[in-house]
Amino acid sequence: MGRLTQVTIDFETSHLLFPTIIAIVLGLLGLAIVIRDRGRIAAAGGYWAGIWRDMDKPRFLGAIGLSLLYFSLMVPVGDIWPNTGRGFLYCSIPYVFLTGVLFMHDRSPRSLLPLAIVALAGPIFVWWLFTYPLFLTLP
Known part of the structure; x- marks a missing residue:
């Protein structure tokens, strides 16, 4: 009976409880959507x-490639x-700058200057905000 009042926490895995619950709920909801709309999904080919044919492939694939590179390099760096x-x-x-360049239509030096300022100031401000006032470490 005394064990009912004792609580033990496994700190190695305790942080995984809520993400696991959310992943299971989202998986079940996704499965319900697939079952409900299976006819429309099958006919959507x-x-x-048409979407793939008409899309701006260099920007779409470039954004995906830059994002994958960004997230895969952040921890090793x-x-x-x-x-x-x-x-x-x-x-x-470089991620903010290259993504901005990728989506710009006019890539003249005059239009790249504001982008370079934002690419420098934005991440530096976010890094400073998380590091000093909030005392949170980023990867």
């Missing part, structure tokens, strides 16, 4: 073929300076 957030900072500056 022509719709997606951050491991060089652990618990400082510099991985976030040093990866975010």
Whole structure:
């Protein structure tokens, strides 16, 4: 009977409880949508073929590639300076700049200057905000 009042927490895995519950709920909801709309999903092949044909493939695939590169490099770069957030900072500056360049129509030096300022100031401000006032470390 005395064990009913004791609580033990496994700190190695306790942080995984809510993400696991949310993933299960989202998976069940997704499965319910697939079951409910299976006819419309099966008939959507022509719709997606038209979307793929008409889309701006270099920008779409470039944004996906830059995002994958950004997220895959952030932790290894951050491991060089652990618990400082510099991985976030040093990866975010080129990511913001290159993504902006990718989506710009006019890439003249005059139009690249504001983008370069934003690419420098934005990540530096976010890094400073999380590091000093909020005392949170970024990767």
